[in-house]
Amino acid sequence: MTPAPTLALLVLILAALAVAQALRRARLWRRGRPAHVDWLAGLKALPRRYLHDVHDVVARDPYAARMHAIAAGGLITASVLGVFGLVPALGHSPVYGALLALAFAAALAGGVMVGRRRSPVKPARLSGGRFRLVPPALTAYAGGGLLVGIAILAGPGFAALGWLGVALAAAGAAVLVYLLGDGPMRHVFAGALHLAAHPRSDRFEGGRETALHPVDLAAPQKLGAETPADFAWNRLLGFDACIQCGRCEVACPAFAAGQPLNPKKLIQDLVGSLAPGGAPYAGSPYPNARPVAGVGGPELPIVGLGAMVHPDTIWSCTTCRACVEECPMMIEHVDAIVDLRRFQTMELGAVPEKAVQPLLDLRQAEEPGGRALAARGDFAAGLALPKIQDRPAEARPAEVLLWLGEGAYDLRYGRTLRALVRLLGAAQVDFAVLGAEERDCGDLARRLGDEATFQDLARANIATLSRHRFGRILTADPHALHVIRNEYPAFGGHLEVVHHSSFLDELVAGGRLAVGDLGAALPGAVTYHDPCYLGRYNGETEAPRRLLDRLGLERREMARSGKRSMCCGGGGGAPVADIEGERRIPDLRMGQASETGAAIVAVACPTCTAMLEGVTGARPEVRDIAELLLAAVEAAPPAAAPARQRQPEPVA
C-alpha cells in the first residue's frame, strides 16, 4: 500500500459519505408537498444553468467568483485525479504526481482565499460559526493532497511525506463530510439538485419567470404554507442550497430600513424549522428582531410568536425581488414569503391591521380604497377620456386600451396621468379606457396573500377585457403591467401589455411626437429610479432611459439601478402592512438619488411616485417620465410638432 491509492480510497469514501449525507437530507425534503419536476430536462440544463446564470450572479463579486472557481474547480479536479491513484502504474508516475500536486495546489489556494474573506475582520453579511471551519478543512484536505502529489513526484524515498499528506487530507476530509451533512458544504449537492429541480425552470438563460404560482382554491389541502411540510419538496431543497453569502441582506430594502426582515436569516429559519437542532445560525439577525419562542419542526407552524418567525418579518417584505436577483443559489425568497402570507391571510385571517380594510374593499368594491369605479376617470378633469363602450361596433379596434390603475385616484398621480393622456392626444393615438368596468388588477390582494380575492378580480377583469376590441393594453402602473402580462395567463388571459415608458419611447422614435430640448428649461441632471415591477420583474430598464436621453437632459445613474435597483418601499403591500423600522425605505432611496446630485428623480410608477413624494426635506423633485416628456413636447418648436391638439389643462 502506498499513499496514492490510500488517497484515492479516501476520496471515494468522501464521495460515498457525501452521497449518504445527501440521501439523509433528501428524506427531509420528501416531507414537503409533491412537485412536478422534469428531471431529464433539468439535469441536461444543469451545466448551462450553473455556468451561465449562477456564474453571472457570482461574478458581481469578482473576488468571490475567483475564489469559488479556484477552490471548487481545484477541489473537484484534484479529487477526481486522486481517484486515479488506484491505477498502480500511476502511483509512481512523476507526471501524475505533478498533475495531482498542481490541482491540489489550486484547491489549496482556493482554501486560503476562502479563509481570507473572513480575515482579519468578517464582513457583516457573511456568517461565522461553522463557516469558520471551512478554510482549515479545505486547506488541510488540499494541503494533504498536495503533499501526496509532491511525494509521488519526488519518488519512492518520500513515502513518509506522502503518508503525512494522507493523514492531513483525511483530517480535512472528515471535517468536510461533517460540514456536508449539516453545514456550509451542504450547498454542494443541494445547490446542484436545486438547479436541476428548480421550481421556476423558465427563469434561467435570460428568461424572467417572475409570476407567482396560483393556488388551487378548490383543493382540500390547506391554503398556503403553515409548516415546512406545506412547501413543495423542491422549495425545501432550495432553502437547503443557501450558502449564507448575505448578498440578499445587502440588497434587502426592509433590512436596510431596520425592519425585522433579513432574507438570509429567514431562509435559515425555514431550514431550521425543517430540521430543528441543526447548525446554529451565525449571521446577522433580523434588525430589531421581535422575540419568538424559536420552536420549529417539519409539522409545526413556522410563523407565530410561539414558532420560528415573527409575523412582522413576513409582512416587512416589499416583494421587490432584490434578494432573488442577488441570490447565487437561485433561491426564491419572495415565493416563500408569499406562501407563508397566504396561510396567514386565507386560513388565519391574520393580516396586518391596516391591510384589513383594503382587502375587504377589494372584495366588496373591487378597489382597495372602497371608491366608486366610475370615479377612476375623475382625475382627467376636463380632458377627453374616451370610453371603450362608447365606440361604435363597426369602428376598428382601439390602438391601445389605457389601463389607469389605482394611481388614478391619487391627486398627485393624477397629474402624471393627465400628462400621459395629453401626450396620447398630441400623438393622435386612438385610445380608450374601460371606465367603470376597470377593476383593480388584484396586485395588492395577491402580494398580501389573499389569493381568493385576487383570482376573483383576475377572472372578472379577463372576462371584461375579452369583451372589448383593442390592440394592446397601455398602462403607467408596472404592478398592473406585471399582473396582467405575467399572472393573468394562468387564468386564461393572454394580453399584450406595454408600459408607458416603452410606448412613449416608441411614439418619439416613430416620429409621432416631436420633442424639444429640455436642457435649458430644466437645469440640473436627472436620475431614473427603476420600479421593481418594471425592471426586475419584467427586465425593462432601457426604454425609460432611452426616452430620457431624447429630452436633452443630463442623466446620472444611482449606485443601484436597472435590475439591481433598490425598491421605493411601496410594493407587496408593505405600505399597508406598515411594519415599524428605524428608517423609511423611500427616505433611503431618495438619499441615494440625492447623492447623484440630480435635480430630478424620474419615476415611472404610481407607487414609486407616492412613496418618493412622501419624503420630506430638501430633495430632488419627483417627476414621472410622462410629465417630463410632455414638457419636452411643449418645448418643441411649433413647426416641428405634427398636428398637435392643444387641450387646455384645467387648474387642479
Add this chain to the structure above:
Amino acid sequence: MKVLVLLSAGRHPASGRAGPVPVELAAVRLGASLGGADLAGLHAGPDADAVADALGHGLARLHLQPLAPDADPLGALEAAVRRLAPDLVLAGNRGQGGEDAGLLPYALAARLGRPIVADAVALASDGDGLVAEQALGRGARRRVELALPAVVTVHPSAPPPLPFAFGRRRSGTIERLPAFAADAPAPAAPFEERPYRKRPKLIAKAAAGASAADRLKAATEAASGGGRVLVAPDPAEAAAEILAHLRAIGVLKR
C-alpha cells in the same frame, strides 16, 4: 352561552355590491369575545349569498331562514329565534336591506319579550346576566347590566370585524331552517326613492335669525377654509386669539 347574530343583506356604499354589513361583522367578533360562546349567524331571505362572507369573519355556522324576497322578516326571525333559543341575540345597530332604520331588533325584542340594549362596543358575561358597554358618542360610554335572554345591538365603534379568511369561509356551514309561512308584508307607508344627495349641514355659526349674507359667509368659509390669518403676532396675542376662537366654536369647555 348560546349567541345568535342577525345578519342582513348589505350593500357596499360605493360599489353597491351585495355583502355582509360591517357592523354586523363587528357583532360576530363581540359574540366571539364572550369566550366559549356557541356562536351562529341567522339570516332571513331567499338565499345566503350576501351574508355568506360572514363565515370568513369568524362565524362557523350560519342558519338560513328561507323567506320570499319582499316578505317582512320579523315573523320569520321571531320563529327562527324561538326555534334556536339563543341566550343572546346580537344585531348591528343598523341593518340593511329593509328600512335601514335600525328598528328591527327592537321590534324583534318586543315580540320575544326580551330586554334590548343598543350600541354595545364591548360585552362580558356576568353570572346569569350580561354587561354591555354602550357607546354614547365622542368616546363616552355607559356600562349596562341586563338580564338574559336579551337582544343587544352593536355600534360601529366596536372593535372592527375579524379580517376575512377565505379558508374559513370555505369550511363554514350554512344550514337551512324549515320554511316559514311569511306574514303578508306590512302595508308600508308610501315613499319615494331617489339617488342619494348629500345635504348641506347647518352651520352653528349662522344660527337662526342670522342674515342670508352671514349664512352664505358661514357656508363658504366652512368649505374653503379661508378664515382669519394673523401674521407674526406676539405669542401671547396669538394664544388669546386661539383660546377665544376655540371657545367660540365650542370645543374648549373650561
Add this chain to the structure above:
Amino acid sequence: MSAPRRLRRDPRGEKAATAVTGGRRPRFDLGAEARGAAATGPSGRPRRDPRGEADRQRIPGGARLRMDRAHRGGASGPGQVVAEASAPAQRLRTIAAPAFLVGAVIETSAGRPTPHARQVLGAARLLADGHPELGEGAVVAFTVADAGDLGPVGADRVLPLGDLITGDYDPEGLAAVLATAAETLGLRHLVFAETADGGDLARRVAARLGEGLFAGAESLTATTVTRAARARRTERRAAPPRLLTLAADAVAPHAGPLHEARSLAAADAGLGHAPEVTRGIRAARRIAADPAAVSLAEAEFVVSAGNGISDFAAFRDLVAALGATPGASRVVCDAGLMPRSAQVGASGTVLDAACYFALGIAGAPQHLQGVAGCEHVVAVNTDLHAAMIERAGLAIVADAQAVMPALLAALAAEQAAAGRDREAAE
C-alpha cells in the same frame, strides 16, 4: 321744533374739508372723511368705510398684498353672529286651543336643551305650523331633567317626565311613558333627536306602539321628510309619519316669536301613574370620555403636532390643558416622537373631529385628507403659504414652539383667575 328728517348734504363743504394743504395742484384725501367723525351718514345709518375696511383686512408682512376678506374689520367674531340674532325683544305667541299636538323629546345638558334638542323643537314647530288647513298646532316638549325655559325655542307646553321613571337611566320606563302619552294626547307627530339615547328611545317607542319610524331625517318640511337609505346610496322621501328622529344639523332651531312653554300636569296626559313595565336593565353607570384615551376616530377635538414641534412634553401638557386628544403628523410618528396610533391622515386615522388644531404642520395632501371632515381647523405654522394655513379658519403664522408656552400660560392664568372668582364667591 323738530330737526329736519333728512340733513342736506353740502358737497362743496365736504370736499373742502378733505383738501390736502400744500402743493400747487389741489389735492383731496377722500379717505379722511370716513376716518373722521362722519361714521354715521346724514340719515343716521352707519356708513360703510370701504377704504378703512380694506386697510383693516390687509394682512401685515409679506411683500405681496394679501387681504383677509373674511375678517370684516374686526367686527364679527364667529360667536357674535349668534349673540346678535337673539338680541331683539320677541313677541309672545300663545296657542290656547291647539288643533293638534306635536311632541318633541328634549335632551338636556347642564340644565339647557342641547343644540340638537333645539333643532328637534325647530322641527316640531315646523310640523305644528305647517298645516294651516288643520289649524294651529302646539308643540309639547317632553323633558326628563330640568331644561330651563323652552319658550324661546318654540315649546307651547312642557311635560316633565322625570318623576315617572326610576333612576336616571330607565329607557324602558321612559319608552312606556312616551308611548302612553302619544296615545292619550293623540300626538300627530313625535320627534326625537337621532342621538345615542334619543334614537334608542324612539325605536323603543316605535316597537311598543308597533309603528314605523322615520329614522335620521336629513331634511324636513311640513309635507316631506327625507333620509338616507340603502347604505346612503338612495334618499327616501315621504310625508312626515307620526314617529321620526332628526339627524343633527338638519333643521334650524326655532327663531320666531316666543312661545309660552306652559307646564302640563302628567295627570292631564293620562299619566297619573307610571305604566307597568318589566325591566331587563338592572343597572347602568355612565363613564365619561377621557379625551386623552379616546380613539382619534371618535375624538371631538384633536390637537396635533408636526415638524415644527420639538418640545413634546410641552405639547402633551398643552393637549391635556385643552382637554383634547393628541394627534401627530406622519413625520413625527416616523421619528418615534408620538405613537403610530396618533398619526392623522390618509395613511393614519381619518378624523371626524369638530375641531382640528394643527401645531407646526404644513399640511401634506395625505394629511389634509385625514382632516377633510373637520368642521373647524386652527393652524399655527411659520410658513404663510402652507396648505394648512390655507385650510384653517384661524391661522397664526408664527413658530408653534413659541405659541405653545404662551397658550399654556394663558390657560394657567385663566384657571388662577377662575379659582380666585370661586373663592370670592364663597
